[in-house]
Amino acid sequence: MYYNEDTIIYLNGEFVKSAEAKIDLYSQSLHYGYSVFEGIRSYKTIKGETAIFKAGEHYSRLKNSADAMNIPFTYSSEELITATYELLSRNNMQDAYIRPLVYAPANMSFTKNTESFLVIAVWKMEPFLGEKLLKVMTSSFQRPNPKGFKIEAKASGHYVNSILASQEAKARGYDEALLLDINDFVAEGPGANVFFEKNGKLFTPPTKNILAGITRATVIEICKELDITVEEKYFTGDELKEADAAFFCGTAAEVIGWESLDNVKFPKAWNETVSSIIQEAYQCKVLHKEFKRSFVRA
Numbered sequence: 001m002y003y004n005e006d007t008i009i010y011l012n013g014e015f016v017k018s019a020e021a022k023i024d025l026y027s028q029s030l031h032y033g034y035s036v037f038e039g040i041r042s043y044k045t046i047k048g049e050t051a052i053f054k055a056g057e058h059y060s061r062l063k064n065s066a067d068a069m070n071i072p073f074t075y076s077s078e079e080l081i082t083a084t085y086e087l088l089s090r091n092n093m094q095d096a097y098i099r100p101l102v103y104a105p106a107n108m109s110f111t112k113n114t115e116s117f118l119v120i121a122v123w124k125m126e127p128f129l130g131e132k133l134l135k136v137m138t139s140s141f142q143r144p145n146p147k148g149f150k151i152e153a154k155a156s157g158h159y160v161n162s163i164l165a166s167q168e169a170k171a172r173g174y175d176e177a178l179l180l181d182i183n184d185f186v187a188e189g190p191g192a193n194v195f196f197e198k199n200g201k202l203f204t205p206p207t208k209n210i211l212a213g214i215t216r217a218t219v220i221e222i223c224k225e226l227d228i229t230v231e232e233k234y235f236t237g238d239e240l241k242e243a244d245a246a247f248f249c250g251t252a253a254e255v256i257g258w259e260s261l262d263n264v265k266f267p268k269a270w271n272e273t274v275s276s277i278i279q280e281a282y283q284c285k286v287l288h289k290e291f292k293r294s295f296v297r298a
């Protein structure tokens, strides 16, 4: 699914075959989850060009994540963006998921390293199909305590929490998990941020206890453009269950509506929600399509 014998990756400044690349078994990253990464998408736009969505934002978050974790990072966003376009072209891909990972050398102690390694892999991602609404379950797992982790960093180790929560939800017959923060307020999904809609207004948790998603920022940007009120505030799962609608947003998930939370259904038909307007406007943005305000439903 991710690669075959022809797949090319970008590894420490060179384009090499994925199947021939090696990683050190003594890497601190493999043993302790000490690495940082990004999840980026490229799209074939309506003009037929390849466009990486918010490439600058993603690569600057990668650098910030590396800095937060004391992982050496010597690349500029410009060179990484250029390399990524070249990588997409070498793999003959337009609609793709792009995964940069900055990882540590062999080091079985907890000391800081003087070097790091960078790999960028790309794989094919089908364009959005998502009509199906999600059945979401409140997880028994909380998001990591921001006093124990640099929660603003997209660090690999944090994703053990995401894996546990997501697997728990799926084992119980749900599509995805919703995690609360250390104060039992709603935080985010295992790999996406959350919004809810009430009386035509949108609400989302503040960035303190969550990953500051680039899609989340894009949703807020769309709200400003379309004159939709959006408020950042802490809220509980009970308040969320009183909402008209809710959705996850993230690079991979894009904007995806919910059917229910803990089997409590959201009352508004998805295609009558303001949230569905955001979903449509987001699709337009990634595809460089003009979004016409006439679409806006009252």
Ligand code: PMP
Binding pocket: 039, 162, 188, 189, 190, 191, 192, 193, 210, 211, 212, 213, 214, 215, 216, 249, 250, 251, 252
């Ligand atoms: N929260 C978590 C925990 C995530 O892993 C992601 C995906 N990167 C997001 C939120 C959404 O972030 P983005 O919109 O930047 O993809």
